[in-house]
Amino acid sequence: MSDTGRDFDETARRAAERAAKGASELADDAGERLDDLGDRVGRAAGAVGDAVGDAVRDARASATGSIDAMSAQASAAATEAREVLDDGVAYVKARYRENPVAVIAIGAAAVLGVCLLIKAVMRR
Numbered sequence: 587m588s589d590t591g592r593d594f595d596e597t598a599r600r601a602a603e604r605a606a607k608g609a610s611e612l613a614d615d616a617g618e619r620l621d622d623l624g625d626r627v628g629r630a631a632g633a634v635g636d637a638v639g640d641a642v643r644d645a646r647a648s649a650t651g652s653i654d655a656m657s658a659q660a661s662a663a664a665t666e667a668r669e670v671l672d673d674g675v676a677y678v679k680a681r682y683r684e685n686p687v688a689v690i691a692i693g694a695a696a697v698l699g700v701c702l703l704i705k706a707v708m709r710r
Contacts, residue, residue, distance in 0.1 A: 599671075624645070624646040624649070
């Protein structure tokens with residue numbers, strides 16, 4: 587396998603891992619914030635009474651279910667992204683075998699486009 591093919595593989599693998607890690611971190615962070623909020627509301631509810639405490643427990647249970655659903659969706663999205671990246675890598679490898687100059691030119695144009703996009707965003 588050529589260096590370019592290994593670079594494509596490594597880039598795709600890293601992108602899939604970052605997507606999965608980002609989705610997991612997002613779900614974890616949301617869960618922690620929700621737990622913190624629930625704890626604060628729970629402490630306040632203790633002063634108000636059992637009725638408010640029951641409502642908070644119901645809200646926490648509902649929110650926990652939502653967080654679980656979000657986590658499952660994020661995991662599914664990361665898995666799908668990994669599959670798409672694998673398919674893309676296979677496609678690029680096939681095209682590279684047919685015409686390496688065109689693939690390198692397209693890759694260079696894509697990198698240039700991303701750099702220009704980042705530069706434009708950083709200006710704002």
